[in-house]
Amino acid sequence: MSFPTFAVVGHPNKGKSSIVSTLVEDASVVVSPVPRTTRESRAFDYGLSGETLFRLVDTPGFQRAHAVLAWLEAHARSAEDRPRAVAAFVDAHDGDERFVDEYELLKPLVEGAAILYVVDGSVPYGSEYEAEMEILRWTGRPRMALINTIGADDFIEVWRRALDQYFSIVRVFDAVHADVEKRTEVFSAFGALDPTWQRSADRINAAMLDERVRRRQAAAGVIVDFLGIAMNATVERTVSSEQTIDTSRLKAELEARIERDEQRTQARVAEIFGFRDLVVEGRQEIEVGESLFAERTWQMFGLSKSQLAATAAAGGALIGGGFDLALGGATALLGSGIGAAIGAASAWFGSQRAADRRLFDAHVGARLKVGPIREPNFPWVLLGRAWFHFQLVAERNHARRDALRLVVGSGQWMENLPALERRELAREFVRLRRGGDRGRAVSLVADLLNQPIDTRKS
Numbered sequence: 001m002s003f004p005t006f007a008v009v010g011h012p013n014k015g016k017s018s019i020v021s022t023l024v025e026d027a028s029v030v031v032s033p034v035p036r037t038t039r040e041s042r043a044f045d046y047g048l049s050g051e052t053l054f055r056l057v058d059t060p061g062f063q064r065a066h067a068v069l070a071w072l073e074a075h076a077r078s079a080e081d082r083p084r085a086v087a088a089f090v091d092a093h094d095g096d097e098r099f100v101d102e103y104e105l106l107k108p109l110v111e112g113a114a115i116l117y118v119v120d121g122s123v124p125y126g127s128e129y130e131a132e133m134e135i136l137r138w139t140g141r142p143r144m145a146l147i148n149t150i151g152a153d154d155f156i157e158v159w160r161r162a163l164d165q166y167f168s169i170v171r172v173f174d175a176v177h178a179d180v181e182k183r184t185e186v187f188s189a190f191g192a193l194d195p196t197w198q199r200s201a202d203r204i205n206a207a208m209l210d211e212r213v214r215r216r217q218a219a220a221g222v223i224v225d226f227l228g229i230a231m232n233a234t235v236e237r238t239v240s241s242e243q244t245i246d247t248s249r250l251k252a253e254l255e256a257r258i259e260r261d262e263q264r265t266q267a268r269v270a271e272i273f274g275f276r277d278l279v280v281e282g283r284q285e286i287e288v289g290e291s292l293f294a295e296r297t298w299q300m301f302g303l304s305k306s307q308l309a310a311t312a313a314a315g316g317a318l319i320g321g322g323f324d325l326a327l328g329g330a331t332a333l334l335g336s337g338i339g340a341a342i343g344a345a346s347a348w349f350g351s352q353r354a355a356d357r358r359l360f361d362a363h364v365g366a367r368l369k370v371g372p373i374r375e376p377n378f379p380w381v382l383l384g385r386a387w388f389h390f391q392l393v394a395e396r397n398h399a400r401r402d403a404l405r406l407v408v409g410s411g412q413w414m415e416n417l418p419a420l421e422r423r424e425l426a427r428e429f430v431r432l433r434r435g436g437d438r439g440r441a442v443s444l445v446a447d448l449l450n451q452p453i454d455t456r457k458s
């Protein structure tokens with residue numbers, strides 16, 4: 001085969017499928033705490049631009065290793081005869097109820113796959129694994145072992161001493177938390193295991209990094225589109241009966257619409273990273289800064305007062321505040337003494353909200369429009385939250401099956417944003433508000449997303 005192909009094998013429930021999921025960056029691999037979840041071998045390819053760079057075959061775990069080894073011993077005369085005996089075993093047991101799992105897991109090896117043996121380094125080593133390792137040695141295929149750690153205990157060194165005798169490469173690899181660097185290590189080992197794979201190994205590592213750049217760029221585009229839409233969003237209503245209009249209701253409607261757009265944006269960013277239907281937890285919780293329009297959210301993700309002042313002083317920043325409120329159509333107002341177009345000055349959110357509950361009496365047919373939101377901090381809050389969500393998704397391992405927790409500590413997310421970037425972004429916000437070209441904004445946001453910030457900071 002021209003690209004590296006590995007069968008991922010081992011005991012049931014040791015994280016084989018999780019490792020496949022992580023390495024091929026495919027969150028659709030079935031992973032579960034129930035042993036014997038994987039019942040059939042299944043190939044997963046990792047590729048770029050339609051070209052396969054490597055293949056992992058997920059397999060069921062060994063069930064009857066001792067019986068298989070006994071069969072093999074009875075069918076091989078000498079060491080050079082062992083790989084043939086393994087092939088003969090697979091030939092002789094197609095459809096055999098007793099060896100369904102072994103048939104499935106040995107078949108890809110007989111067909112030429114190399115071996116990725118997975119063990120759990122958080123449980124003690126036991127000699128019951130020796131029959132499995134012996135069978136794998138009999139295949140004669142290139143072999144490496146990964147020590148996964150499912151639980152908290154550490155028996156890694158004992159495992160290593162045993163595995164070193166059967167496998168030419170042994171690596172510790174946490175299936176659920178391995179970062180890009182750890183994955184790079186495994187791919188590089190492909191090349192060390194079989195010299196003809198060296199070039200493939202280099203290409204896999206390069207492709208993985210290229211793909212990250214592409215995803216970041218795509219996410220920046222999605223986020224900038226959202227910023228443009230949110231900054232220009234308005235809600236309009238035609239007064240349908242003689243009534244008193246409470247602007248806070250229209251404001252709530254506008255907020256809800258922008259929040260829905262934000263969630264859609266987050267879902268699209270998650271999808272760019274290969275996460276479909278990701279369950280998100282924490283949107284409703286206080287620590288998260290609850291909703292987009294909670295005062296705490298603005299403190300956490302917006303610029304500080306001094307950052308905001310410095311950015312505005314440098315020119316180009318959004319000035320003014322509050323939101324636009326316009327009333328048009330038929331004779332608009334009854335007795336309120338305010339003109340037909342009102343540039344509302346009070347802040348959009350937070351403690352000033354109560355003061356902002358303005359009541360208007362309006363005639364039937366009058367048009368009332370709320371928005372766009374003019375708060376200088378509004379685009380920063382949108383961007384800060386998007387950046388935070390991006391980071392969680394970008395560093396998320398595909399083997400994880402828990403919900404994404406949008407929870408931050410009490411820090412100020414934008415605190416480390418350099419003044420120069422702030423000024424440039426501020427200028428682009430103005431351009432987006434006017435519906436201008438988004439190209440520069442996308443590249444600025446892509447640069448921003450490339451700056452790692454500790455999402456656990458508090």
Ligand SMILES: Nc1nc2c(ncn2[C@@H]2O[C@H](COP(=O)(O)OP(=O)(O)OP(=O)(O)O)[C@@H](O)[C@H]2O)c(=O)[nH]1
Nearest residue numbers: 012013014015016017018032033035036037038175
């Ligand atoms: N915390 C933690 N959990 C893990 C890790 N690796 C696997 N798990 C969990 O262990 C369970 C088994 O993982 P799978 O990947 O399904 O294991 P498998 O070897 O494919 O299991 P079978 O297909 O049943 O043989 C799942 O609940 C995983 O989420 C790990 O490194 N850390």
Ligand SMILES: [Mg+2]
Nearest residue numbers: 016017037038
């Ligand atoms: Mg499995």
